[in-house]
Amino acid sequence: MSTSQYETYGPYGPYGHDPYGHDASVHTAETLPYGLWEDTYRPAYEAEAYFVTESLPPVPPRPPVPPLPRQTAGVPRRVIPEPGPPTKPGGRAVRRRRARSAERPESTMRRLLPQALVVAFLAGGTTAFVAEDKAVELSVDGRQRTLHTFADDVSELLAEEGVRVGAHDVIAPAPGAALASGDEVAVQYGRPVRLTLDGRRREVWTTAHTVEGALDQLGVRAEGAYLSTSRSRPIGRAGLALDVRTERAVTVLADGRTRTVRTNAATVREAVEEAGITLRGQDTTSVPLDSFPRDGQTVTVLRVTGSREVREEQIPFQVRRTEDPSLLKGTEVVAQAGQPGLRRTTYLLRTVNGVRQKPRREGTELVRMPRTQVVRVGTRPRPTAVDGADDLNWHALAACESGGRPDAVDPSGTYGGLYQFDNRTWHSLGGKGRPQDASAEEQTYRAKKLYIRRGAAPWPHCGGRLHS
Template sequence: MSNRFMKSLFLGSLRSKGIALTVISFMLFITVISLVFYEGTKKTVLLDANGEELEIKTHANTVGKLLSEQEIVVSENDIVTPPMNTPVEEGLSINWEQAKQVAILVDQEITSLWTTQSNIDEVLEEAGIEISEHDRVTPSLNEQLGVDQIITIEKAFQVVLNDGGEEQSFWSTSITVADFLKRENIQLNELDRLEAHIEELIMPNSVVNIVRVEKVTDVVEESANFATETRTDSSLLKGREKVVQAGENGTVSRKFEVLKENGTEVSRKMLEEKVIKKPQKKIVAIGSKIAVASANTNTKDNTSAAKSNVSVSRNNNSAPSGGKEFYVTATAYTAGCNGCSGITATGINLNANRNLKVIAVDPSVIPLGSKVWVEGYGHAIAGDTGGAIKGKKIDLHVPTKEAAYKFGRRQVKIKVLN
């Protein structure tokens, strides 16, 4: 092959490559121009997608197509502004808020809500759920939805607390008594008594009773009563008494353990007793001497009276001098009356001599054993008592029932001679 031919081939190759480069360059130019033109015809919009702001250049002619280009799936509960069919213009602002399904649990009853709100209070307002200041909301009203998108509401109700006798009303969302006491910071002491089981359920208008119990020590000084001792005294007439030694109370100190419930004493236990002053006993002499009654010398029984060694005196209706004088209501009785034994309270045997001058008296007015003078009856001994003889009343002993009936009831003067 000659040099000329080789040269001719080489030059031809160069011409072909030049043409190819020219074509490629032209095509590249056309492409760049097209891209520049294509990009230049895009519209710039601002997209807020769930709080994330994006600047987007797009040829999409509607908001819906633009969101589709961005692979955003819009559900029926989402909020898109402006609407999906709005034409896309330069500088348009688009906002997409994706709805969330929120579960609302109100006192164990659950409801579901689709919402674009994030704050708890806004979600509840959208759901039409009213919340009082005493209700318990989790998360709290000023917080945002958590990842689990659950809102728990415990509706408050009134509970009455009777604490040591003082009643107070509380708004509570507690389930049990234990939770209620914990939330209200109510402390129980060791002896206090809760009148309910700690895990008992609390219902609206429940009453929680707490009995406040305390033990205290009480030391008191009390009077120790004296004892009375009686001794027989043969020098005193039977029925008479004489105080030989006056009684005097002593003093004793007692220490008690006192149990109180709600401030009221319910039990008292003596722990210690100490005698501070011993009591002095009272000694009383009781008379045993038998009184000797006089007999009426005007009766036919004078002889039997003398035989019974009873002193006899004449019936003298004239009032003796001296003595305490007053008026009494007088009646009469016999030794053989119904229910009578014939033996007087001072031991006089009226059966042995029906003519003995003895009267029944009230010892608080006329002491037993006293010598007396009774108008229309004469001198006598206050030697008997009677159930109906009270105050200024006397009952005169007479020989027969007929004499008693005849005497009846009358006002008489009496003198107590000793």
């Protein structure tokens, strides 16, 4: 500690000298602890040590300092020492003060050294503590604040502050960037936008807070466009759905005229109406009316007139053949006659812009199902002959009765076949079905059996031919 001077006044006056040649008005800090004002002095290093750390043992309270004598402004304090015998030059008091003064520097160093070390250690720790602390500016989605942190990089800072980020959020600087005092860190949250742009749907992400800012980020030309919501509408963290239809040029050809309109219509029908063209009846366009009109697209209006025509068509029936062992081989009998079905078809007849088009089938209706024809086919072997009738002229009899035709039928419909059997006689002879449906061989066989039974009587007009 630097030498401090205190002015005192002895019994010889404020500026006098004692009788032994010492200056009574000036005392150094080394001699003050032994003088009158010992309690008012305290070394500076003790005060600093107790101020810096709280880990040192508490200092016991010192006795209160007696108040100084009152003085008049501008007049030095006068301290009156206790009365006593005058000290002789070179007396015991002088020798004692000199001995103590000679011992004091070493004792003072022993006290100062441990406390100086503590102060130096605490000062170094405080310096390191202050060096690790950083003051940074953190902006989260536009909300800015200043904070102190010990984080080494941006990721640690965000984790300390509980800021969660996703794949679509923007962080500047990058999460792994080192932090220094005075840095600025900005976090912008991503917001999903379900964007339908000119009829095409997709999901995009933006960090903008308004619809207008999102359109700028996405590079969407919004001038003259239709927006499903206001441009100033804020976009929350949950995002929103946005329909944008930009302005397009569409050319419409109708009734021999060409019209070009600039529109942000959602369908071709709306664009045609904006061109001042009215669609009537079956009128249509070269592209679907509910499709999205593209920029530079040409749409042709088709004036359509037409009618419907109904046509009936027969459906051929099928024939199913079944074997019948009761019939002779070569004999076929129709068990169920077939019937064709009926189909009704509607055709659309159109005229487009005055040109007749090929009929177009519009629908088909089944009126009647076809009925299958069933035919029985004989499988029984033919008899070889009939005794007593084989030698007769059956060819001449057949020529006389039916003209030699196996399927001949008389005008009344009662008799049929080569030999003009009636059905009752035919069945009595073992025939099936009608005689005119049987083969010529079977008919001749049945005729021979009839001749054995009744002779030539069944053929009163032609029976004589059997013997010719």
